[in-house]
């Protein structure tokens with residue numbers, strides 16, 4: 001099974017070189033030459049990795065990165081042409097997973113691609129078997145779950161969460177987009193298989209919302225699904 005890579009680059013020669021070399025490594029390569037197309041393709045293809053140039057027509061790489069970061073955890077390898085761009089990449093905490101400044105060697109580029117894809121595989125495996133010790137971070141916009149440290153950051157500031165609040169958030173985050181019943185949450189987070197204690201879930205959800213929602217009364221991250229349970233939106 002070959003991995004899908006979306007390469008976003010508006011310089012034809014570089015795009016061709018990158019595509020040629022990635023294809024030779026048996027990756028499936030998709031290309032975009034402007035920011036708007038890049039966002040559309042990323043949403044449609046859900047690639048395993050996005051290689052993203054910063055200076056792009058229509059929508060620049062900064063904006064593309066910011067938008068995609070809200071929606072997916074696909075690693076983003078940024079290509080920069082100037083040192084002041086690197087400063088912005090770091091300074092803005094774009095959520096890019098790695099960056100390289102031009103010009104770079106193809107060997108180095110392929111090594112970075114390989115490293116990011118290995119990371120993706122690990123995350124995927126870890127999701128499939130939750131027993132494996134997690135090492136990587138999960139990001140949803142300004143919310144970061146640091147799995148190795150069991151820490152949650154909001155706008156890069158660590159939140160003070162009780163252990164069960166953390167466990168609950170992690171469980172919700174790992175099943176983002178799915179409706180989870182209180183019973184299932186109880187069973188998986190607390191290890192109880194009875195429904196009598198489902199208020200415990202509600203209380204912890206309320207506490208979490210107070211910490212991670214902009215407006216806890218109008219939650220957008222942990223949504224209540226009437227008559228069913230909760231759904232984590234990201």
Ligand code: CA
Pocket residue numbers: 009010011053054055056
């Ligand atoms: Ca460019």
